[in-house]
Amino acid sequence: MNSHSPPSLHSSISKIAVAQICHSIGFHSTEPFALESLSQIATLYLQTLARSASSFANSSNRTQSNLLDLILALEHLASLRGFPGASLIGKPLLRSGALRDLVNFVESIDELPFASQIPRSPLKTAFPSSLPPPSFAELGKDPPFAHIPAWLPAFPDSIRRRDGDDRVTVCGDGDGKGGEELEGNSAGVIVVEKGERVLPMERPRVRFRFGLGLGFEGMGTRSGVCRGGKRVCWRGSDEEERLNGEGCRGERQ
């Protein structure tokens, strides 16, 4: 059992809900595997219902599903077992037998709320999904960089980034300043003007010497494959050179 990945929050919640339904039907207890299967089937049923309703909506050139799509999806799923009035073709959709069954079901059972409160994720409350952030064009601003099209959502007023130290980088507030306010940080790049970038500081030069490493002291790298004298080297600072030299010597000994 321990080899299973830990169950997700959704599957645990659906398990509890299904267990509540089974208990209300009259079961005293269940086998764990049976409960798991039934809750999996519940989520599959839900997803099939939703997928079929959204495909009915899409086939009539809509993206949002409405009640009629949902009734069609309900009939679609109920058609396997049949429902009253399924054979009548001209029957109006709002008087569907599948929906009537559902109404009767809701009236016949007691209301049984879920066992515990589920906290909403904080992300959802911060960004309500129905309202996408406004684009550059809607705000009437120019994107800070030329490669960003105007229909993309605008940057937030300040993008804060922490690179170890507490330097805060402000980027693109949109009122013409663009990326000019960028402060230098050692890890990144300073933007002087739009598009032009320079390194924050003069970087020390690095020097490499390519060799086989198995050559004897006297022969050096000029033996073996490197006979042609192929060498790659950048003129570096003295310190770097010394360090490199030490490294090489260490390797050979």
Place this chain on the structure above:
Amino acid sequence: MNPSNEAKHDDESALADFLSSLMDYTPTIPDELVEHYLAKSGFQCPDVRLIRLVAVATQKFIADVASDALQQCKARQSAVVKDKKDKQQKDKRLILTMEDLSRALRDYGVNMKHQEYFADSPSTGMDPTSRDE
């Protein structure tokens, strides 16, 4: 023409009543779970009533399956009880088993086979002699 129109009107008002009653109704399957799976399947609808309707439909399906399984369970138990009258009290507990569940689900078009060797508990299906060792 007139009576049929009236009947239609009644039906529609009953449906509207039902839908508005869903606003105050709390289904057993929580809204958050339903919204998650709806969003996952591409269902877009801002209306809470439709989300509740989906939840109620799923609840009805599960309740139907579970009550079918319950009937299977009771039928099986009564068959056992006929054989052994003295064990009647002991067997009264109703337990949802894979056997009853898969039999009930077969009517709903779900073919489920339970491998015996995917054990519910570590000791299931073990040979008693090997367990002793």
